[in-house]
Every structure is written in structure tokens, then in C-alpha cells.
Amino acid sequence: GENVEQHPSTLSVQEGDSAVIKCTYSDSASNYFPWYKQELGKRPQLIIDIRSNVGEKKDQRIAVTLNKTAKHFSLHITETQPEDSAVYFCAAIIIIQGAQKLVFGQGTRLTINP
């Protein structure tokens, strides 16, 4: 189908532990995969993105991995902190009726327990 599946829908981890959120996509031609963080009542903010010509990208405590063969990509947050608590959305370019569209996953509510 023309969608992006995101799991889990909720995730609770202890402060200092790692968190992993996974997404799968349907279109093998997808070439761009951004991740957004949305804190309560605020706008979604781009935190990291990856293009299909690389398999992994890191930015401090955040990393994204991409497996093009399996059509899935993951967000990894290490040494989690309370301010990491938010809803995270993955997205992927999907070809719909001949047009490229950025399709979002349903979101993961991440809670960091102190």
C-alpha cells in the first residue's frame, strides 16, 4: 500500500537507556526519510534525515539507519534524557499517482522515566 508503518505507538524507557523506533515503507523508489519530533502543543521539528545513498547517519545522541532491501528505517536515541519525551514521526517519499509525496507514519509517543 501507499503508506508508512511506524512501531511502536508508545514507548517508555528509563532515563539513560536507549530508545529505538522503527518504520517500514512500501515504495522501493523512496529516497528520502526524515524524522520529526513533536513536543506537546508544539510544531513538528526535523531532527534528522537520511537519503537512500547512505545506510546510517548520526548526530550526537541520535542516529538513523536505513535498510533499503528490507524497506525499513529506524531512529535510535542513546543516553535518553527527560527532554527527549515527545511524539516522533517518521516519513518517506512515496510515489502516489505519479507524484512524489512525503507520507508520515502514525507517530510514537516516547516517555523517558526519570
Next chain:
Amino acid sequence: GAGVSQSPSNKVTEKGKDVELRCDPISGHTALYWYRQSLGQGLEFLIYFQGNSAPDKSGLPSDRFSAERTGGSVSTLTIQRTQQEDSAVYLCASRTGGGSNQPQHFGDGTRLSIL
């Protein structure tokens, strides 16, 4: 520089009234998107403008919804004869014209409440 600006930030109106929501994209961004986000839910695509091309209206949920983009910059989303199920946060995003594989930048949204 300035980010995506949306107004009003909050709008409360009675069922059956029309509402207009405004979006000022980042200067120079040729692509503009409208999304709807119901409480605790994901981002529902509504409409997409790219330069002078015909907009992609495939996400509009009914003919009560329409949008315009004047002069390739400011956009207005209009909802006519509002219903309670229209209550949601309406988010606008813009990006450069380099293609769909460029990041979208979001505004703070308009929280619409229909009484």
C-alpha cells in the same frame, strides 16, 4: 531567518460558521503544504502547492475545504459551514523547490475548536 508563520494561533467558532486560516511560508520556499492533526493523532495531508502548478487537492476531506495561495507566497485555508469533526490543529509546512526530498518546515499551527 523567520520560520513558517500561521495565524490565528487559536480559533473558536460556532458550528456552521466559515473560518479562514493563514500561512506565511519561509521566504523563498516555493512548496507549501497544509496538514490536519486531530488530538493525539498523526499528520493528515490536505493540500500541496508547488510554484505556479495546479495544487494537489487530493487530501481535502470534503468540498467544504478549499485553499488558495496568492502570489506564490501566503496561503489561506478556508473551511465552510464548519462541523464539530473539523476541530483539530491545522499545520502548514513549506520547503524549497528542490524536490520532495527536501525537508519540510512546519509552523506552530492553528488550533481550531468548533462549538
